[in-house]
Amino acid sequence: MGKSHSKDKRTRGRSTSSSQKSSQDGIVTMSGSKQLPQAHSDAVTCLAPVRPGLCLTGSSDKTVVLYDWTHGAVKRRWSGHSREVTKVAYSAGLDAAFSASRDKTVLMWKLSNIDTNPIRAFRGHTMVVMGLTINPDNTQVCTGSRDNSLRMWDVETGACLMENSVPRNLVTDICWVPGQQMVAQTGEDKALKLWDTRGLYVSCTFPLKQYIQTCCDVSRDGNYCLTTSNGFGGQGCEATLWDVRAVKALCEYHGHRETASACAFLPPVLSQPLVATASHDCTVRIWDQNNQDCLCVQTLPVSGPLTALAGFDDASLCCSSFNTGVHLFHLDVTPEQKVNLIRKAQF
Secondary structure (H helix, E strand, O other): OOOOOOOOHHHOOOOOOOOOEEOOOOOEEOOOOEEOOOOOOOOEEEEEEEEOOEEEEEEOOOEEEEEEOOOOEEEEEEEOOOOOEEEEEEEOOOOEEEEEEOOOEEEEEEOOOOOOOOOEEEEOOOOOEEEEEEOOOOOEEEEEEOOOEEEEEEOOOOOEEEEEEOOOOOEEEEEEOOOOOEEEEEEOOOOEEEEEOOOOEEEEEOOOOOOOEEEEEEOOOOOEEEEEEOEEOOEEOOEEEEEOOOOEEEEEEOOOOOOEEEEEEOOOOOOOOEEEEEEOOOEEEEEEOOOOOEEEEEEOOOOOOEEEEEEOOOOEEEEEEOOOOEEEEEEEEOOOOOEEEEEEEEO
16 A cells, blocks of 8 residues: 556556466466446556445546446546545445545545535545545544544534544554444554544554555454555465454465455355455455455456455455456356356456
8 A cells, every 4th residue: 555556557458368277376367358448547546335336436547436337337437636546435325425535635426416526525634545434324434644643524514523643653544343433444553453433542453463554344243354464475465354352363364475455355145254355466365254265366467456345245346456447256156165256347
């Protein structure tokens, strides 16, 4: 997170051989998925699920897009940021999208509005905004920044309700804990923290990891948190499952060779609980949450670093990339109970 990479736009949308190749270590390289109109003209940096068939995307091209992959169409394109979009979030209760940016602001967009101007702006951070999450009753937005702070905002007015800073707490990601008044936060200080949103203070800090923690996700029941680690050459690069109530690590998922940049608890569409990770090594991995088995690996050639994941209730999974847009997968289980990640489209 936060690293810059050489931008070779010539590779965007480049197709690979239509053959399927399987290597000895189980990595499967596939192409031949349907090429849809591209959502963005530059790196896709972030994703958020809306509903099956619809997702939000943010990009280095400074725009936010509502994309309909069922029809291969951009439903909305919002322009308002002056720099790269770093995070997007969707609120079903408000029928609204939120976007954070390197321009230090957060903007709110109404999905049903024909007018593509933002309906609200949240300004106050002094550095890049890297974290964005919405509370369950859709009244407050929480943001985190490289200025070491978290802020709580009123959705209706855009006013900053609370702000708190922790020294050397360069925020990489935040996620609301379902059913609780807490936000999980990762940062460059290598720690996972839980913040009490009633007073916006750190209620607990988990044991430090060896590498920068790049992102986080929280399970739907609020009991578990998943984080990913920076790294290179197979050192670091792991994902970690944490017990939120016991404030301890439960297990690690090893296999990526470069920075693990995205993670997600997958919706409970299969019999066993699954988690997904994506990496700068151009692979997406599906894991058994409970026993750490890597069930499937999908390689995305020439994609550049993978940046975000979004899971959907119909077993669809989207992964964004630096060079080749967004890749759409479908998670499938064979009669022999083998998990497959099938490439369906690219946009």
